[in-house]
Amino acid sequence: TPFNFTSIAANLCAAPAMMGNVVVWKPAETQVYSAQVIMELFEAAGLPAGVVNMITVDGPVAGDIVFKHPDFAGLHFTGSTAVFKNLWKTIGTNIDAYKTYPRIVGETGGKDFIMVHQSAQAAEVATAMSRGAFEFQGQKCSAASRAYIPESLWPAVKQIFVEQVNSFKVGSPEDSANFVNAVIDARAFDKIAAYIDYAKAQPDAEIITGGSYDKSKGYFIEPTTIVTSNPKFRTMVEEIFGPVLTVYVYPDAQFEATLDLLDQTSDYALTGSIIATDRYAIQLANNKLVNAAGNFY
Numbered sequence: 001t002p003f004n005f006t007s008i009a010a011n012l013c014a015a016p017a018m019m020g021n022v023v024v025w026k027p028a029e030t031q032v033y034s035a036q037v038i039m040e041l042f043e044a045a046g047l048p049a050g051v052v053n054m055i056t057v058d059g060p061v062a063g064d065i066v067f068k069h070p071d072f073a074g075l076h077f078t079g080s081t082a083v084f085k086n087l088w089k090t091i092g093t094n095i096d097a098y099k100t101y102p103r104i105v106g107e108t109g110g111k112d113f114i115m116v117h118q119s120a121q122a123a124e125v126a127t128a129m130s131r132g133a134f135e136f137q138g139q140k141c142s143a144a145s146r147a148y149i150p151e152s153l154w155p156a157v158k159q160i161f162v163e164q165v166n167s168f169k170v171g172s173p174e175d176s177a178n179f180v181n182a183v184i185d186a187r188a189f190d191k192i193a194a195y196i197d198y199a200k201a202q203p204d205a206e207i208i209t210g211g212s213y214d215k216s217k218g219y220f221i222e223p224t225t226i227v228t229s230n231p232k233f234r235t236m237v238e239e240i241f242g243p244v245l246t247v248y249v250y251p252d253a254q255f256e257a258t259l260d261l262l263d264q265t266s267d268y269a270l271t272g273s274i275i276a277t278d279r280y281a282i283q284l285a286n287n288k289l290v291n292a293a294g295n296f297y
Helices: 008-018 029-044 059-066 081-093 122-138 154-167 186-200 252-265 279-288
Strands: 023-025 052-054 074-078 103-107 113-116 146-150 205-209 224-228 244-250 269-275 293-296
Touching: 008 023, 008 029, 008 052, 008 074, 029 052, 059 081, 074 081, 081 103, 113 122, 113 252, 122 146, 122 154, 122 244, 122 269, 146 154, 146 252, 154 205, 154 224, 186 205, 186 224, 186 244, 244 252, 252 279, 269 279
Parallel strands: 023 052, 074 103, 113 146, 113 269, 146 244, 224 244, 269 293
Antiparallel strands: 205 224
16 A cells, blocks of 8 residues: 555545445545546446545635535545644534534544553564554554653663564565555655654754665655654654654653653644553553543554
8 A cells, every 4th residue: 555544545435425425535636546446446346426426626626615515514534634624614614504514524643652661572562663653654644653662671672673674675566575665755755854854963863773765766765763862852743654753762660751741742643552561551541641542552
């Protein structure tokens, strides 16, 4: 999959159709080809014409028509928080024009996290980090983007993690041995590369895997791991949507304080996790982080 679980797009438009609605589906411009393939599959499976209607105009063009239409009944949006807030405001402004009260669902940006307790197994933590951060080039809404590791566990986790990441092959998806493929487009490449360059220039950050990138033959970025002594370091706070993981190592005795720190570092995450074998630690994290993530593992 090149970008953010392509097949989920089929679910998001098909589910409302199964419940008796007619759907207008506007994929992102970088996803139009795979969306068209999905439409062809729907047609081959017998979906009648006009139930799911894929359009490829610019967002504002579609919005100007959709959000003024009296039959508008619901929105499922995946994208930036700023755009979603603007859509919500537009729907609210136009509420008198609608035959019903539209249902609104938004899946927007967040800073996904892995929180680790000292009771965790080092190998499990390392694999959660390497797979969670770097599958799909980190360009999935659930990709791990920041990790909090207790200092007693860090040496063992670091050794296994670095070995795993350095074993990942980077290249074209035409060769299935390549674990990391190109990022989606030039805009994403330039944004991610800028974050890596920033980290390289800071005295409170160290790059322990990756750090290189090349767009001479495609937009390839090595899976990059930053270790920082600053829990509010820029890459701990801002969503990157690429193969970049930032690690903060905390004193074992400060587990509870680090839960508070995690919760205060970002407004929310789409996904978050606690890794521990201590049931009390898991319950404490559940209570402390109840509003920190949409999906909590």
